[in-house]
Amino acid sequence: MALIRDLPVQFTEMLLVLAAAPLLTGFVRKCRAHLQRRRGASVFQPYRDLARLLRKEVVLADSASWLFRVAPYLVFAATWVAAALVPTFATGLMFSWSADLIAIIALLGSARFFLALAGLDVGTSFGGIGSSREMMIASLAEPAMIMMVFTLALIAGSTQLSTIAETMTFAHVGLRVSLAFALVALVLVAIAENGRIPIDNPATHLELTMVHEAMVLEYSGRHLAMIELAAQVKLLLYLSLIACVFAPWGLAGPESPAWAYVAGVGAWAGKLATGAILLATFETATAKMRVFRVPNFLGAALMLGLLGTLLLFVSRPF
């Protein structure tokens, strides 16, 4: 019985994520354009890009190996699976217990791993720059993320996202300093991981400061489409992660009636929209920073996470 209900829910969730991701990116761009007094492309532009890329043929560098061709699919799959594990509009989804927050981080990690390898594969200097910087950023972002998880796990007594979300909704966690720290840390990490300003600029090319774009420089056609889509899914993933942890309202529970799910979807869309607007504003407000100031940026995130946990320890009732 449960299976019959959970399975479709899970799959709709996954498909929904897939479908919504480009829209989100488009929306963010639109917002930025408005903020910069431009009209900007349509919200649906990303879909068109993807479609066009998919239709184009792949131009493969001579020195590219099989890994180069497999990587996009792996990256996409890993990201997508990770997204499927995040309770976007409903907790206790069917697969939610098959992996916890750490596993999600690790999945994104493996996506990044293969992307970085692909960057090195062709043997161009740009690819090298991209992957080496990407790994540098990641090697700081991941621990910050883990520390954030640590904080949550201490509060919720679990690393299971659904459980965390439920605790956040129903239990009276109350406002905590460490939670605030965790939130900030998470936001910083999210910015870094998605290669947004000020860490990286998704809109640039031919610029030595680029990171993510440098890695995928050699990609074209359907491969590029996969990677783009993966990136968009990742952005969505992070936004909904923040949403479900720090604004867990309206999430449908395991046994809630059908309308609850609809409501959940609605709430989710709302959260995403706000998140996108905030992100756009932030990006327009700040400027890209030098690569070697990034460690300080992320070090701050790491410190915040650690501080949050320590505070939690100290402020623990005994």
Add this chain to the structure above:
Amino acid sequence: MLSVVQGLMLSVVLACIAVLLAVAVLGIVIGRRSLAAPMIYGSCTTIASLLLVTAAAGLGADPTDVVLPLGLPWLGAHFHLDALSAFFLAVVNLGGAVASLYAIGYARQEPESRRVLPFYAAFLAAMNLVVIAADAFSFLLAWEFMSLSSWGLVVSRHRERENVRAGHVYLLMAAFGTLCLLLSFGLLAGPGGAYVFADIRRAHSLAVAPLVLILALLGAGSKAGLVPLHAWLPLAHPAAPSPVSALMSGVMTKVAVYAFIRIVFDLLGPPEWWWGVIVLVLAGITALLGVLQALMQHDLKRLLAYHTVENIGIIFMGLGLALAFRADGMAIAASLAITAALLHVLNHSVFKSLLFFGAGAVLGATGERDMEHLGGLIHRMPQTAFAFLVGAAAISALPPLNGFVSEWLTFQAIFLGPALPQWGLWLLIPCIGAALALAAALAAACFVKAFGITFLGRPRSGCAENAHETDRFSRGAMFVLAALCLLLGILPGLAIDWMSPVISALVHARMPVQHDIPWLTIVPVARSRSSYNGLLVFLFMVASASMAAMAIHRLASRALRRAPAWDCGTPITSPLTQYTAGSFAQPLRRVFGSVVFRARERVTMPAPGDAGPATLSVEMHDIPWEVFYAPIARAVTFAAERLDALQFMTIRGYLSLVFFALIILLAGIALWP
């Protein structure tokens, strides 16, 4: 019937070890023959796999004892096969069997074969002996014999000076470790000389327990490679022939872990909470320093050796947590922590052997260990590349492979830390968590570098240009291990259940039974708390990846055109323009190096109009070496210099020495009441 078999197991093990020793002797005799290598490695493979089966089967069995009239005359040599021994016996022989298989193929490229053969078999035998020895004397005998035989393997290529030096440092550290263990056993046994483990266990309640802990930490740590006792490891492991490097890194360090567990968890009574603190601090430093050092290496095998240091750190994190939990009577948590540690022991031995095999294959195909001269090997040796990739993904803790599982369990154990009463641990454990996370992330970066620079890109030298795929034995060995990486990754529950007797024997508790949970999920403590299902994640990824691929190939274009690399429209064909290992690591060196290695970069630009090249020079310091080892060496040399003067005295001088000795003693007599 079953009990009879179980009773026989230890005898079987001993017989196998005897055969191994015989094989070693055989190696001395027929070492020069061309057939010797296949024969000996083949027999090692068979014996080791036999031992592996025995151990795997004997894990659940009741402990059995055998006493041989050897060793200390009035004690005899005691051997004991309990769950812990069986587990490590399995780990040792898993590595041993696969390494021997690999060595059959590898032997063709081994110039000093007859210097390797005898020591190889002896080395295997010694490691097996260590894990089943049950009295201090035979334990240390086997332990030191293990060091000696591996020393023989390290210096087998004695013509390179640095190999001999590596061997020397190694032997010294080994002797140091042995003496430390010897002292700790001396304390455990007491003046009466009760060297049998059983008696020591009975004695318990030691006032000197902390001292024993420190000594065990020094002794086992110096073999396992805990910072700052790791100095020999990155020297010795690369110097040995590749299958032996795999054995030393993947297996011998585990034997050291065994020694630590045996002494601290088994022989030494109930722990204090701050023991955990010591171990954890060391472990954290080890993990971080190990991985950072690894990042800075360009020598493939040395990089792997430093990663061994890092993983040993992770293992000891688990052990330290287990100590702390056990001290506070949290049996379940302790069982979780130690399971994580043991699982990581198993996993690390698997993927580290795999990686060393890969490095050995590269070395054999190109004659190069320096990554800066490699590249593009994925085209010439695709199978090796694939196996190495699996190993790299596993050691970087990427799901759904096995490395992730054990690190995930370690994280779970860390998350249980807050339940501990001591505030010292509250402050420490989050930092350990951060260290672990950092280490994992850096490891990923490091292996992107290792794999990317070695196998990807375009060849950076002629030897990489015309490399060739390695032989089939080696490939077989690598694929076996790669398959194990995946299996242990997606079915960890089975492994956890398999090793549960060990855990329950050590901490009198065990993790919840895993195999009856649907979908083979693993649940450390409670379902609601956390759970991980490697199998599902794996299926998921495969499914979605293939779905995406299929959909695209069905609906979208399938066209593909080869063209020269674009590289922003300015492609430079020379492979020297590629990113090198050094340049890949440069950002991280900027970030961490300045603190950890006191790294200094100096760029000298030519004057405007000067056509000369700009140079970038980097100087780095190996802090542990400079802080701990160099001073000792200096002190000894200094003392030797000074005392050497005594060599050149006149006879009269010597006479006066005698004279004054006499006077002093007489005065002593005169003043003695």
Add this chain to the structure above:
Amino acid sequence: MNMLMAHAANLVLLIPLFAAGVFAILPWYRWAARLNVAASLLTFAASLLLLFQRPAPTPFIQIDDLNIVFVVLNTFVALTTSLFSASYIAHEVEIGRLTPRYLRFYHAMFQFMMFGMDLALVANNIGLMWVAIELATLTTILMVGIYRTPEAIEAAWKYFILGSVGIALALFGTILVYTAARPVIGAGLPAMAWTELIRRVADFDPALLNLAFVFLLLGYGTKVGLVPLHAWLPDAHAEGPTPISAVLSGLLLNVALYAVLRFKMLLAGNPHTLAAGPLMVAMGLVSLIFAALMLYRRRDIKRLFAYSSIEHMGIIAFAFGMGGPLANFAGLLHMTMHSLTKSAIFFSVGHVAQVKGTQKLADMGGLIVTHPVLASTLVISVAAIAGLPPSGIFMSEFLVVSSTFARAPLLAIPLVVGLLIAIGALFLRLGSVVFGEPRGSTAPDRASYLPFLAHLSLVIVAGFYLPTPIVTWFQNVARLLG
């Protein structure tokens, strides 16, 4: 047969004496080597007889658990050494370092020295023992100087002066012991007989005994080579013919040690005397660490191992000084193993020096390439002497260290440090000799491997298996030593 049994002890003494006489007279030297071997063989057989039946102690001769260990060891090493020297000295004669005359002289002296040592061991009379030791010393001095090179003469001279001073001090100690014993036992021979002394020691004047022990320790300690009395040892080892180095390290040091032990037992017998143990422990530690440090700067391979002998004598003195069944057992074991291993080392070193034509460490290298067998035996024996398993020395060091640490941790620390330093130095030098690119001549060696193979196999077997009779026997002795 019974008669033979009865006179085994005398045989042990008479055979060497007779043989020495024979060599002294015999004009033709070709047979000398074989006769030498034969004589040593006979002596060894006789000493084995002693194992089965012990003659009752006479005023001059006594055999008990303690000295029989030494006697058997002594004769055995003498046998192997004579085997070794047969080939070694022959080679020396070929290359003209020695003339046939000296060869005869050598063999005569060899047996004569054996006689001295055996006498010293079985003597039941402190005076007789002293005379015997002096005899052995003088003969070894002549042997050390046998090459007549300035270095050799100088070494012999140094050995001579220091040795005779030591002897003199020992004599004074002996006299003092007698003076202490006389009031109790009464004048005459019995007052110098071990059997009597041990029995009545409780009533001696303790202060006098202390004084005596000081002199004896310094006197015989000079022979043992304890720092700071060691000065003669390295030169004597380095400059003499290698068989003599082997005998010096393997036997003479033991004999002197035996004397010290005897007197230590004597002191232990008297409750009011100062404890001899701490004194020996201190000297042992000093010797150990000093010698270990000296190892680093050696350039001459035989000097290197001479210092290692000092180091091991230090360990042994330490063990006996600690006392107690475990430590004493370990001391005995260590002494036996050290004699065997060290003489084996000198055997192989002798061959190495002969094939390389030098003793300078700097001029040898890559031995494993040029002479695999010699190199591997050298490696094995050095590993054994460094206390790495499987070798009996590992067992003894295990016992010493662990038992000491359980009783007096602070004493064990310097011991361990010294051992570490020594291992480091030994393997540093070993590496430079055995590994690396071949240096020096690659002439094939016509060595007879029998002697050191015999020793090494004994040592290695002892590493993990000691037959019960030997163990019980050693344990008795350990108990005897208290």
Add this chain to the structure above:
Amino acid sequence: MLVSFLMLYQDRMLALINVFALHAMLLGLSVGWQAYVQDAPQLYVTAVIAILFKAVIIPAALRRMVEQLNIHREIETVGGIGLTMLAGIGLMALSTVVMLRVTAAADPLAREDLAFALSIVLLGLLMMVSRRNAVSQVIGFMSLENGLVLAATGAKGMPLVVEISVAFSVLIAFIVIGIFLFRIRERFDTIEIGALDRVREGRR
């Protein structure tokens, strides 16, 4: 006793040898006296040996050698004579103290004897240490050995005294031969021991 001080004091080789002869002579006489006191005939032998060998032959030999090597010159001591004397006095004090403490029980005669013997031994050693010249060292050694014989004879009824003294005489003979050996080898124009050290190992 005093004579040994005289020896310490001496600075000319020949004189030194003469004094040593005197010393040996005294020893012989004392031994003879002891023999008379203990009416132990074998001690007479010792006495005779002492007188003949040490008081006559060896000094003669040494004299010949000294003349051949013509080293009548000053004997260079390490510290000045005065210093050596002071040290000697210190040693005397030490030995008497030790002996008095030690042999509280023994009868006065033996005690005196031992005290003398010990101090002579120490003085001999001191002499060996403080003189640079081989001959004088030999003499120091022999005086030391005289002390031993004194002690040996002092201990009543000690057996083997004869043998021991004979053995010792052999030792002395060896030393003398050794010195001749050095003379034979022209490599060393002097027999100063310091000269030997140039051939030592580490000095390459």
